[in-house]
Amino acid sequence: MTTDADLVDRLDEVWGSISELGGELSEDEWKRATEVPGWSVQDNLTHISGMEASLLGRAPVEHEVAGDLPHVRNEIGVRNEVVVDSRRAMSGADALAEFREITRERVDVLRAYDEAAFSAESWTPVGPGTVRDLLPFRAFDSWVHEQDMRRAVDRPGDLDSAVAAAALERVVGSMPFVVGKKAAAPEGSTVVFDLDGPLARVVAIRVDGGRAKRLDETPDDPTVRISSDTETFARLGCGRVDAPAELGAGRVRIEGDDELGRRVVEQMNFLF
16 A cells, blocks of 8 residues: 555655766756657756646746747647746756755655645646645656656666656556557457566456456467567657557567557557
8 A cells, every 4th residue: 555655755766866867967968859859858857847846836937938849739738848948048957956956845845744735635637636646647757757868868777666666557557548448459359568677567458348457367368469678668658659660670579469469559658
């Protein structure tokens, strides 16, 4: 059972990992492009800073983004871009200093919360909820952007922590939706994800009664088996890589019903 203290610990852990990474980066590395369209390593960091500053109740940034940006596709994207663009003139060192100050305050505030404060109403990415509901989303978002940063500067890490495990489980938990709704797997079909590397696991999903559900046991002869490492799996689920390219490079492998397998892999992005 995850406690409120555990939720705060996960935030503290992932933000600490990001802080440590940031302390190693040169100015050139801060400005490198990442797999997030239009965003640099620094932009991923300041996105987190801006979100947590807002949750601390700090005044919103007064800033206008010049011109049309092809990677900004919706209202949430506009709000994110305003925050990120307002900090693009900062040096990486200054952006890191702000990140450390904001996240340190945020952890201190959360550690002082009582049960009522964690149960208070809050916005979440999936609708109204509580502060307790929001925190796992913040840890997930922070970890995903940490990985964006790490890949851009070729510094892998934080792939087997408690935060990484919770983030991977969030991606795994979205696969019934991907298999049943997005990929429209037929009734009675079974899809197995065979994942190696950090936090390796096997996840089996079956469509039964028109709904895709996770199975407790892995079938011996599934309709399709999709194999990859856990990092590639997470990147596909978060829309960071091109599915056909990963299949072509052999980082994702399909056994069984190739057509269904490809449909599932190409529909794995559940974030956008």
